[in-house]
Each structure stands twice: as structure tokens, then as C-alpha cells.
Amino acid sequence: MAEKLILLEQANIFLGDANPEDSNHIKLSSVALPALERITASHLGGGAVAEVNWSMNAFRALEPSFKLAGYAKSSYQQIATGSMERYTIYGALRNKETGKVLQAKSVVRGIIGRLAPDAFDRASAFGHDHGVTEVTHYELHVDGEEWFYLDYFTSVVRQFGNDQTQAARVALGIE
Template identity: 35%
Template sequence: MANTVYVQTAANLFCGDDDPTKSKHLTLEEMRLPSLEENYGEHTPGGALIGVEFSLGIKKLEAGFKLKGFDPNLLSQFGLGSKQRNVYTSYGVIVDKRTGRAIESKAIIEARLGRISQDAFQRGQLAGCDYALNEIVSYQLWFDNKEKIAWDFFTNVWRIDGIDQNADENTILRIGTA
């Protein structure tokens, strides 16, 4: 891949998979995909001069979005109103600044809508709501129709660029991924 700069220029979000009536393209102000962050544990051996930190896995995933206006349909997806997780699919337009080509990015998140935080009302201002996605149990990130990241809590799958990073561990622990 030649040196270039990729810039996201547009986004859309479906709250409840790809049902066309659930598109948020008119109200979406912000979409926060999960941050990828490792957990580390520190260790300073008794006979060592300098300590070290070891990677111990990946922290839980959190994501969210902000919509302008009020969305009564999302209230029924919130926390105790819904005992199940929902699928949230985000599409982005990424422009290759070298060639001008528009590229699709896609994120699929299975989660619970765990927080709805309304902006304060001010006359003459367009208020909105911040939404938090919690209890994320599945996450996929696609770029240019290629899977970049795939993680599933229940099957213990962790793929990067289509390669299962957890295959050896799953084999040793006799965890099926089918």
C-alpha cells in the first residue's frame, strides 16, 4: 500500500442492525468506536534493578455515540427496558487523500445501551443525547471490505487481519470456535 493519508469524511449508524428505518444519518453527531487498550501488570523481582510490565490481555471495550435531538425509539433499547443486547452497525466514508477514492469502513458492535445522557435544554440551542454502549460481547472492524479486527467473547475468537491470534490458546484449553 503506497503512502497516503486516510480521512473519515462521513458516518452513519444503525441502532438495531441494518433495518433502513433505524438509520441515524440525519441525527448522528459523533460515533466513538471502542478503544483498544492492553492491561499490564507490573513486576519487580527481588534480584532485579529495574522492574518490568507484562501484557495481561485487553481491557473491556467501550463505545458510544451522540445524536442531535430526541430519539424515543432508543429509549426502549436502554438497560432494564431491554434484557437483550442489540447490534449497532456504523459505516464510515474514508477518503484516500492520495487517490481520492472513497473507502467503506464498517464496525459491528453487539452491546447493551447502558447510558443515555441528555444535554441541558437551552432555548435556541439544538440539544442532543450521549449514548454509551456497554456489555460489549462482540466487535468487528472492517476497512475496504477486509476484516481488520474480529473479537467474540463467547467463542474466544480474536482475529487481526483474518488471523486468529487466540488459536493456540483455544486449542490447548479445548475451546471450540465453531
């Protein structure tokens, strides 16, 4: 059976949870969820016919980004303090077969590590690119189902609710 075509049509980002007073849906120009990329180590055995990049069962730093139109005082406050914040990103997804609207929700815990204002051009909208670094927590839910969960401090990675890291935590004596 073919997988459903589900497209993102609209997005919003909140500092913290979904407080309607803190909505950025009007200012949000773009948002990029973090790339999920495994760390690998190259190995070429002495008698091997090919090199292999072995997965080290860890992910590269997760670094989502977003762009807000205009100026946002909160952005300058966050880059100045470097304090850990929670960002909640919502998306309106549409199942293209049924027309049903679904919710995507992503929760990120990190800091604004990059704030880059656009060059001014009277013919273009002015905004600020935001880069989130020091990400220690990331989760993605689609239509209420957990698709991905990673927490640095608890060493937990789950995919579709299945813990991928429990055996390693037991082996390390931390569970």
C-alpha cells in the same frame, strides 16, 4: 513505502443491519469506536532494575459511544430493557492521495448502558450521549478487509484475518 492517509468524513449508525428505514445519519452528531487497550499486570522482580507491565493477552472492556441529536424513543426503550443489541456503524473514508471513497464498517454487540441528555441551551443543539457496555462482539472492516475481530463467547481475536487466539484455545481444550 508510506502508509496511505485515509480520513473519516461521514458516519452513520444503525440498530441492527443497514435497513434504510432505521438510518440515523441525520441525527448522528458523533461516534467513537471502542479503544483497544490490553490488560496488563505490573511486575517488579526482586533483583530487577525496572518494573514491567506484562500483557495478559486480553483486552479491557470495549465501550463505544455515540451522540444523537434530539430525542430517540428507541434509545429510551433500550436503556429500560437492557437488552443485547447489534449496532452497525458505517463510515465514508477518503483516501487523500487518490480521492477514492472507501467504506468502513464496524459491528458491535452490546447494550445501551448510559443515556445522558444534554443540558438545554437555546443556543446549542440538544441531544443524548449513548454509551454501549457489555460489548461481547466487535469487528472493524475497512474497504472490505477485516482489520480487527473480537468475540467474547468464542474467545476469538483476529487481526487482518489472522487468528491470534487459536493456540490458547487449543491449550485450554476448547478447540
